[in-house]
Amino acid sequence: MERLDKRLAATGRWSRKEVMELIRQGRVSVGGETALRPEQKCEAHTPVCVDGQSVGGGMTYLMLHKPGGLLSATEDKRQSTVLDLLPEHYRRQGLFPVGRLDKDTEGLLLLTNDGELAHRLLAPKSHVDKVYLAHVEGQPDEADVQAFARGMTLEDGLECMPAGLVPLGEGKCLVTLREGKFHQVKRMLAAQGKPVTYLKRLSMGPLSLDEGLEKGGWRTLTEAELTALRAAVE
Ligand code: URA
Numbered sequence: 001m002e003r004l005d006k007r008l009a010a011t012g013r014w015s016r017k018e019v020m021e022l023i024r025q026g027r028v029s030v031g032g033e034t035a036l037r038p039e040q041k042c043e044a045h046t047p048v049c050v051d052g053q054s055v056g057g058g059m060t061y062l063m064l065h066k067p068g069g070l071l072s073a074t075e076d077k078r079q080s081t082v083l084d085l086l087p088e089h090y091r092r093q094g095l096f097p098v099g100r101l102d103k104d105t106e107g108l109l110l111l112t113n114d115g116e117l118a119h120r121l122l123a124p125k126s127h128v129d130k131v132y133l134a135h136v137e138g139q140p141d142e143a144d145v146q147a148f149a150r151g152m153t154l155e156d157g158l159e160c161m162p163a164g165l166v167p168l169g170e171g172k173c174l175v176t177l178r179e180g181k182f183h184q185v186k187r188m189l190a191a192q193g194k195p196v197t198y199l200k201r202l203s204m205g206p207l208s209l210d211e212g213l214e215k216g217g218w219r220t221l222t223e224a225e226l227t228a229l230r231a232a233v234e
Contacts, residue, residue: 005038011055012089027051047223054223059114060093061226066109067215072100082109085216099180107201108209120233124179128205128232132175132185135198140165140173144192154191205232
């Protein structure tokens with residue numbers, strides 16, 4: 001059990017004084033109930049929200065609209081990473097991206113410091129589908145749909161599990177993967193003679209990219225999103 005004011009201040013987002021004010025204004029809830037006292041105790045796993053946004057069970061969960069040009073890493077000596085988009089206090093919390101997107105890939109990236117949830121989301125046996133929008137050279141067709149559905153072995157021997165492909169016309173398609181091997185979408189489409197010219201991740205299990213987020217924009221997950229993600233890997 002931990003004091004509510006301590007838990008909120010530990011996120012690095014508010015000072016103790018600001019936390020008191022948030023609670024006084026009735027903007028904080030603990031397990032769905034409006035919090036009344038800063039010294040109130042809460043369990044580490046009890047959801048705490050400010051203005052309906054989860055601050056997590058002592059954990060942080062952010063959705064980022066990754067722009068092209070940034071590495072999906074926590075730090076790099078030479079290049080900018082997705083963490084450079086976040087305010088300083090988030091960088092002190094040990095956040096890391098859940099799965100990597102290539103430098104030039106855009107779209108949904110979940111950032112958290114909840115290692116257990118991240119591990120479960122990435123395990124192929126959890127069946128968390130990742131959906132990508134790909135623009136390619138050429139037109140994806142029924143033969144590509146069948147090849148993806150069968151699963152494929154790439155030239156270097158990499159085995160890819162069966163995957164979904166939906167042609168959208170105009171050289172675009174949706175690709176659904178359960179795993180996340182290095183450059184997997186690009187390599188599978190290239191193996192079909194359809195090199196990728198643009199790639200964007202749209203969703204990960206029940207979590208969809210908030211199209212209201214501009215490229216480079218981020219927000220904390222809502223309580224509903226976090227609950228759905230947890231349920232997806234139970
Ligand atoms: N597959 C790719 O080829 N690249 C990504 O960034 C994600 C999936």
